[in-house]
Amino acid sequence: xxxxxxxxxxxxxxxxxxxxxxxxxxxxxxxxxxxxxxxxxxxxxxxxxxxxxxxxxxxxxxxxxxxxxxxxxxxxxxxxxxxxxxxxxxxxxxxxxxxxxxxxxxxxxxxxxxxxxxxxxxxxxxxxxxxxxxxxxxxxxxxxxxxxxxxxxxxxxxxxxxxxxxxxxxxxxxxxxxxxxxxxxxxxxxxxxxxxxxxxxxxxxxxxxxxxxxxxxxxxxxxxxxxxxxxxxxxxxxx
Amino acid sequence: xxxxxxxxxxxxxxxxxxxxxxxxxxxxxxxxxxxxxxxxxxxxxxxxxxxxxxxxxxxxxxxxxxxxxxxxxxxxxxxxxxxxxxxxxxxxxxxxxxxxxxxxxxxxxxxxxxxxxxxxxxxxxxxxxxxxxxxxxxxxxxxxxxxxxxxxxxxxxxxxxxxxxxxxxxxxxxxxxxxxxxxxxxxxxxxxxxxxxxxxxxxxxxxxxxxxxxxxxxxxxxxxxxxxxxxxxxxxxxxxxxxxxxxxxxxxxxxxxxxxxxxxxxxxxxxxxxxxxxxxxxxxxxxxxxxxxxxxxxxxxxxxxxxxxxxxxxxxxxxxxxxxxxxxxxxxxxxxxxxxxxxxxxxxxxxxxxxxxxxxxxxxxxxxxxxxxxxxxxxxx
Numbered sequence: 001x002x003x004x005x006x007x008x009x010x011x012x013x014x015x016x017x018x019x020x021x022x023x024x025x026x027x028x029x030x031x032x033x034x035x036x037x038x039x040x041x042x043x044x045x046x047x048x049x050x051x052x053x054x055x056x057x058x059x060x061x062x063x064x065x066x067x068x069x070x071x072x073x074x075x076x077x078x079x080x081x082x083x084x085x086x087x088x089x090x091x092x093x094x095x096x097x098x099x100x101x102x103x104x105x106x107x108x109x110x111x112x113x114x115x116x117x118x119x120x121x122x123x124x125x126x127x128x129x130x131x132x133x134x135x136x137x138x139x140x141x142x143x144x145x146x147x148x149x150x151x152x153x154x155x156x157x158x159x160x161x162x163x164x165x166x167x168x169x170x171x172x173x174x175x176x177x178x179x180x181x182x183x184x185x186x187x188x189x190x191x192x193x194x195x196x197x198x199x200x201x202x203x204x205x206x207x208x209x210x211x212x213x214x215x216x217x218x219x220x221x222x223x224x225x226x227x228x229x230x231x232x233x234x235x236x237x238x239x
Numbered sequence: 240x241x242x243x244x245x246x247x248x249x250x251x252x253x254x255x256x257x258x259x260x261x262x263x264x265x266x267x268x269x270x271x272x273x274x275x276x277x278x279x280x281x282x283x284x285x286x287x288x289x290x291x292x293x294x295x296x297x298x299x300x301x302x303x304x305x306x307x308x309x310x311x312x313x314x315x316x317x318x319x320x321x322x323x324x325x326x327x328x329x330x331x332x333x334x335x336x337x338x339x340x341x342x343x344x345x346x347x348x349x350x351x352x353x354x355x356x357x358x359x360x361x362x363x364x365x366x367x368x369x370x371x372x373x374x375x376x377x378x379x380x381x382x383x384x385x386x387x388x389x390x391x392x393x394x395x396x397x398x399x400x401x402x403x404x405x406x407x408x409x410x411x412x413x414x415x416x417x418x419x420x421x422x423x424x425x426x427x428x429x430x431x432x433x434x435x436x437x438x439x440x441x442x443x444x445x446x447x448x449x450x451x452x453x454x455x456x457x458x459x460x461x462x463x464x465x466x467x468x469x470x471x472x473x474x475x476x477x478x479x480x481x482x483x484x485x486x487x488x489x490x491x492x493x494x495x496x497x498x499x500x501x502x503x504x505x506x507x508x509x510x511x512x513x514x515x516x517x518x519x520x521x522x523x524x525x526x527x528x529x530x531x532x533x534x535x536x537x538x539x540x541x542x543x544x545x546x547x548x549x550x551x552x553x554x555x556x557x558x559x560x561x562x563x564x565x566x567x568x569x570x571x572x573x574x575x576x577x578x579x580x581x582x583x584x585x586x587x588x589x590x591x592x593x594x595x596x597x598x599x600x601x602x603x604x605x606x607x608x609x610x611x612x613x614x615x616x617x618x619x620x
Contacts, residue, residue: 068614111557113580116602149619162614170616181619190617197618213619226611 033118035134038077039232040090040110048103052081052089059103062094066160066231068176074232076157077112078102093157096191099179100154117233119158119175119196119225121215123151124239126207128196128215130225138224141206143199143216151194151213151237152179158233161226164200171200172219173226177235181213196235198222274344274395274422276440277336278329279460283321283475285333287463288446292317296468300458300475305330307465337460341442344424347395361408367392367416372399376425378435379405386416394421394439402429402443406450409436418456428464431455449473524548524592528584530599542599544569544584548592553585573601 042064050057064073079091088107093100118131123144130138145151156179164171174197181192196215204210206218217225283300284290290304292312303324304310310325324330347369356373361380366387376398386392392415396402402425412418421439423429428445431437431453439457441447446464449455455473459466526546544552552569554562557580562571573582580601587594 069612071612111559113557160614161611163611164616165613168616170618170620173611174614174616174618176614176618184619187619188617190615190619193618195618197616202620211620 033131033134033136036114036116037118037232037234038112038114039074040077040092040105040107040112041232042073042075042105043109043111046105046109048092048094048105050103052083052087052091052104053085054087056104059101060094060096062103062105066176069160069162071160071231073159074113074157074230075105076232076234080107093155093178095157095159095178097180099152099182099194100156113232115230115233117229119229119233119235121151121196121235121237122239123153123209123237126209128217128221128225130228138221140217140221140225142196143202143204143206143211144209145211145213145215146209149181149183149212151211151215152182153237153239154179156194156235156237158229158231158235160231161229163226164197166200169201170195170197170214170216172198173222174198175222175225175229175233175235179235179237183213187212196222196225272343272347273393274340274347274440275336276340276458276460279333279337279340279458280475281321282324282330282333282458282460283455283473284459284466284468285330285337286447286461286466287334288461289465290468291465292468294451294470296470297472297474299473303330303333305334312468334462337442337462340422340440341424341444341462344395344422344442345397345426347397349397361405364413365394367394369395369397371397374399375401375403377403377405378408378410381409381411383411383413384416384421384438385413388414390415390417392416392420396421396423398424399426401425401427402441404430404432404435404437404453406432407434408432410438412438421457521590522592524586524588524590526584526586526588526595526597528597528599530601539572539574540601542571542573542582542584544586544597546586548589550587550589552587555583555585557581558583 042062045064046062048059048062050059062073065071066073075092075094077090077092081089083089089104090107090110091102091104094103116133120129120131121142122129126142126144128140128142129136156177159176159178161173161175164174166172174195177194177196179194181187181194184192186192194213196217198219199216200219202216204216279285281301282303283298285303286307287305288307289309289311290302295316298319298321301321301324302310302313302319305326308326310323313319349369349371353368353370354373355370360376360378360382364383364385366385367389376396384394402423418438423439423441425441425443427443428447429441429443430448431450433450434452437453437455437457440460441455441458442460442462443464444462446466447459447461448467449459449469449471451469453471455471458475459473524547526544526549528542528544530540530542532540542554549567549569551563551565553560554571556573582599582601584597585594586597
């Protein structure tokens with residue numbers, strides 16, 4: 001029996017609203033997709049804490065630049081508070097393991113911005129939907145992970161976009177995602193990072209379930225994405 | 240023509256007539272005699288019926304009422320820097336002294352040339368002396384009183400009926416004229432228009448009303464009626480002989496320690512208005528903020544502020560200052576960053592125009608902005 005098309009999207013949208021209360025009202029389009037996503041651009045390395053306090057447990061250090069392209073780190077913002085210490089804190093999504101984890105960083109040395117883009121990957125439908133201003137603008141057929149090497153589900157974000165040399169597989173572009181494979185702690189010299197990338201050098205047909213955790217798109221599709229999607233853009237991975 | 244009798248009886252009669260004539264003629268020939276408020280000098284506001292205040296008025300001097308009893312509206316935010324006398328012996332005595340002073344002022348001889356009836360007091364300069372109105376008096380604009388260097392010069396205005404001032408009118412004192420020596424004897428009631436800057440001792444037979452923002456350097460004294468205040472500053476400390484209920488101040492001091500900062504500021508403003516009665520505040524600054532090109536999304540644009548009387552423009556991107564220009568052209572180039580952003584221009588003006596913050600929102604065309612750099616392919620594939 002064919003699954004109703006809107007169910008995975010609805011699940012994804014419910015997950016979108018599962019985070020902490022946002023500091024300000026977030027505009028939401030008629031279909032329930034947020035119109036914009038607040039983000040912060042890090043101007044220097046930060047330390048992520050479990051709560052909005054310098055006394056709270058340290059989760060990790062967050063570099064101001066991404067490791068692959070040295071682009072500035074851009075993190076989606078889920079909330080903002082004035083801590084008891086008088087500092088302004090922002091609740092952000094963090095890259096790396098465990099996939100989808102969050103933390104609090106000081107708002108100092110950050111720039112507030114926003115993105116109107118949003119990506120929703122629906123594994124069961126083997127599609128990548130692209131929203132702008134809350135409206136669906138493109139839907140691409142994708143190669144999704146095979147059942148033995150699934151991609152993590154949840155709320156993530158694009159860490160960086162990069163061009164891949166023609167000689168390498170997965171070109172011509174890749175959107176490196178903040179999630180990491182639960183199966184591979186290391187893959188091809190990398191940390192098991194999930195990406196939305198091209199099918200360059202790979203032969204599995206679009207619409208199949210054949211990847212090791214990444215999402216593959218046709219070269220034209222990933223090129224279209226790479227010219228529009230930058231760091232901080234939310235990515236929802238739904239079953 | 241009268242011819243004195245040479246007889247003894249006739250000489251006595253003649254002498255008596257000379258004395259009588261002397262009694263009649265002497266006042267006509269005399270200069271204006273000094274008006275003395277005596278114990279009423281301590282009061283900045285004294286009424287016969289009630290004193291009613293609205294708003295944060297400031298009274299530097301004593302407040303009193305007699306024989307009436309009502310003092311209304313003198314809790315915070317109003318300030319009375321002096322003693323308050325409601326229907327007590329001090330206020331009653333002050334009323335008696337006020338009546339005396341009022342009558343002395345009303346009896347000042349006035350030459351025909353000083354009969355200002357049916358003319359406006361505004362936009363004229365008067366020397367020391369007594370002036371009269373046989374009916375109502377009107378002040379529209381500035382009235383200048385010139386003491387010609389005589390610190391004791393006395394000005395007396397005998398107004399048979401009402402005194403009314405138009406909004407923003409003023410009494411300007413020149414060449415040593417002292418507000419303590421200016422007396423306004425009003426036969427019925429007086430009304431000071433909004434923001435009128437008044438000076439002198441205002442003595443009304445009936446009531447006195449001060450409209451919003453009017454200020455008085457001197458005194459407001461109503462013999463029988465009410466005094467009504469609305470957000471006024473009144474200061475008698477320049478003439479004070481000491482409060483009747485508090486520590487006496489020094490005569491002629493330009494402000495007792497109790498004078499509040501607000502009163503000082505308003506009095507300074509009044510003094511400034513008196514010095515520059517024609518000075519006006521202009522707010523003619525204009526400005527606009529536009530960008531070129533006008534595309535809804537862009538890879539970059541030039542923001543330009545135009546307008547008149549611009550003093551400085553401070554440009555900010557997402558709240559962070561990026562440029563500050565004190566001379567034109569007031570332009571800034573903004574390289575479009577990914578996402579939605581706001582460019583603001585804070586414009587200040589050379590005149591009193593209120594500063595304005597103008598904003599331009601923009602978002603970059605993604606394909607014009609992003610050019611992903613090369614990177615390794617080591618994802619999970």
